[in-house]
Amino acid sequence: MKILVLLRMSPEPEGALDLNADGTGLDREWLDLRLNDFDDHALEEAVLLKEAAGGSVIAVAVGEGAQRTLQMAIARGATSAIAIDWPNDRMIVAPSIAPTVAALARDLAVDVVMTGVQMSEDIVGQAAPIIGGLLGWAHISGTSNVSISAGGALAVTQERGSGFVAKYLVATPAVLGVQTASKPPRYASGTKLRQAAKTPIESVALGKACPMLPVVSLRPTKSGSAKPLGASPKLAAETLVRVLADKGLIRGAP
Amino acid sequence: MKVLVCGESRDNQPERLFFELLTAGRSVADSGEVVALWIGSDDDALRSQLGQADRAIAATDPRLTSATAEVYATLLLKAIESEKPDLTIVGYTARGLDYGPAAATRAGLPMGVYVVGLERNEGRLAIHSQIYGGKMIARLEAVGAVLAMVSPGVFAEAPAAPLDASRIAKLDIGDALSSTKVHLIEETAPSRSDVDLTTAERIVCVGRGIGDEQSIDLARELSRLLGAEIAGSRPVVDNGWLPKPRQVGKSGQKVRPKLYLALGVSGAPEHLEGMSRSELIVAVNTDPNAPIFNVAHFAANCDLFDFLDCLTEQLSELGAA
Numbered sequence: 001m002k003i004l005v006l007l008r009m010s011p012e013p014e015g016a017l018d019l020n021a022d023g024t025g026l027d028r029e030w031l032d033l034r035l036n037d038f039d040d041h042a043l044e045e046a047v048l049l050k051e052a053a054g055g056s057v058i059a060v061a062v063g064e065g066a067q068r069t070l071q072m073a074i075a076r077g078a079t080s081a082i083a084i085d086w087p088n089d090r091m092i093v094a095p096s097i098a099p100t101v102a103a104l105a106r107d108l109a110v111d112v113v114m115t116g117v118q119m120s121e122d123i124v125g126q127a128a129p130i131i132g133g134l135l136g137w138a139h140i141s142g143t144s145n146v147s148i149s150a151g152g153a154l155a156v157t158q159e160r161g162s163g164f165v166a167k168y169l170v171a172t173p174a175v176l177g178v179q180t181a182s183k184p185p186r187y188a189s190g191t192k193l194r195q196a197a198k199t200p201i202e203s204v205a206l207g208k209a210c211p212m213l214p215v216v217s218l219r220p221t222k223s224g225s226a227k228p229l230g231a232s233p234k235l236a237a238e239t240l241v242r243v244l245a246d247k248g249l250i251r252g253a254p
Numbered sequence: 255m256k257v258l259v260c261g262e263s264r265d266n267q268p269e270r271l272f273f274e275l276l277t278a279g280r281s282v283a284d285s286g287e288v289v290a291l292w293i294g295s296d297d298d299a300l301r302s303q304l305g306q307a308d309r310a311i312a313a314t315d316p317r318l319t320s321a322t323a324e325v326y327a328t329l330l331l332k333a334i335e336s337e338k339p340d341l342t343i344v345g346y347t348a349r350g351l352d353y354g355p356a357a358a359t360r361a362g363l364p365m366g367v368y369v370v371g372l373e374r375n376e377g378r379l380a381i382h383s384q385i386y387g388g389k390m391i392a393r394l395e396a397v398g399a400v401l402a403m404v405s406p407g408v409f410a411e412a413p414a415a416p417l418d419a420s421r422i423a424k425l426d427i428g429d430a431l432s433s434t435k436v437h438l439i440e441e442t443a444p445s446r447s448d449v450d451l452t453t454a455e456r457i458v459c460v461g462r463g464i465g466d467e468q469s470i471d472l473a474r475e476l477s478r479l480l481g482a483e484i485a486g487s488r489p490v491v492d493n494g495w496l497p498k499p500r501q502v503g504k505s506g507q508k509v510r511p512k513l514y515l516a517l518g519v520s521g522a523p524e525h526l527e528g529m530s531r532s533e534l535i536v537a538v539n540t541d542p543n544a545p546i547f548n549v550a551h552f553a554a555n556c557d558l559f560d561f562l563d564c565l566t567e568q569l570s571e572l573g574a575a
């Protein structure tokens with residue numbers, strides 16, 4: 001089984017986001033980036049599938065910090081690494097990178113492409129169905145478990161929302177948008193990271209993008225009308241106890 | 255503007271989101287048509303309920319009762335090619351996030367996803383897309399045909415109304431069902447044997463801000479004092495710190511308790527979809543811009559562990575449980 005896993009660098013979910021001068025994107029000079037959470041799970045699922053079925057995992061990364069992420073991927077079990085040339089002052093969106101990833105998947109004759117089901121920075125969101133659409137391959141998103149069936153197809157579990165779970169057989173070649181790996185992502189030891197640093201990393205040029213809409217402006221989401229409970233944790237807790245007591249949600253109040 | 259609305263059906267009944275998408279379409283159609291694409295085993299529900307569309311095209315076959323995203327993508331592409339709409343609307347659902355982008359890619363259409371607003375301005379369509387975990391709204395402008403994936407809960411449901419049979423055209427399903435590469439084997443309903451968050455009156459939900467698995471014990475003690483169920487956001491469950499039946503959100507449970515206490519939950523749109531209709535929402539987060547504060551009734555912008563200590567101590571003294 002030859003697997004390509006796409007890894008994208010994304011702004012820290014808990015980090016501060018500042019707008020750039022013209023208000024069409026983020027000020028990226030001091031922006032903290034890390035591997036997209038869902039792509040972390042896609043990497044884990046790819047390595048688990050390789051360990052179960054044999055084969056190889058080609059890690060393909062894009063965005064500022066891709067080299068470091070690829071070394072981490074190698075340390076965790078990927079067998080080779082490719083970085084997509086990317087202008088670091090731009091947000092990563094699926095239509096920009098999908099044609100390049102699709103071309104790599106075709107040229108390298110991979111059986112499966114895996115990536116995270118979504119990325120918070122991406123105005124288009126889902127890379128997997130776009131890559132699948134470009135290649136004409138089977139694709140499915142929101143996966144939580146992937147294995148090989150007796151007949152050789154992929155046995156895929158998908159989370160459908162409200163707790164409903166569906167199981168599919170998916171013919172290869174295929175593209176999977178991973179929601180959750182079968183196991184939590186593993187850590188890479190310092191020793192493995194030092195070994196991985198010696199692995200050569202190829203680079204490929206970014207290809208022509210799919211049609212996409214430009215971001216005309218970006219603004220913070222309007223803040224809601226939540227009442228502040230208090231300036232300190234103690235005061236906030238005292239206020240909440242009174243609120244809960246007033247609403248009959250707890251017994252008594254100070 | 256001609257708008258094609260592709261909603262979904264379950265057991266041959268339109269999902270509630272279908273009615274929201276019709277409202278979304280009508281809001282920008284102006285004097286243009288709103289055309290519904292119906293995919294189901296027959297068109298009974300289409301005729302009796304989806305009359306807020308000006309007309310409809312129907313793909314009907316007994317095997318379409320539980321059509322996969324792959325089949326939806328093929329049929330939606332056929333509809334786009336035959337109708338040539340200015341705007342195609344798809345719901346941001348577990349199934350939609352597969353077939354919407356696939357159909358758009360194959361049709362060569364640009365997309366806007368996580369859509370929380372649509373507007374017409376001097377003939378141009380503007381799309382408001384919520385990104386960065388709900389922290390930012392991007393404004394996109396379309397100059398040609400486009401596909402928008404609209405988030406649930408943004409538009410009001412259009413009222414059900416009958417649609418005259420003369421306004422329904424058949425869509426030839428061709429080989430949509432015979433040339434498939436993705437085969438549904440089974441679908442299972444959520445198990446209620448462990449916990450049923452959907453019936454819980456009080457929920458204490460921990461998010462990524464809880465830090466590690468051990469710290470959840472602090473929230474467990476608080477939930478015991480409040481008589482609440484403990485729950486988690488997606489990152490907490492993905493890390494294996496809480497079991498899947500305790501996940502709230504798009505891919506977990508949709509809840510409406512009397513009290514929802516969110517501890518260290520940022521409030522990504524997918525999480526808000528599962529809990530924003532709770533009666534009383536209290537959010538505790540160190541990030542003042544956390545989107546959870548946009549739906550909370552009460553907010554504490556402070557360290558959640560300090561807050562947990564204070565609240566647990568006060569409730570213990572009261573014997574509140």
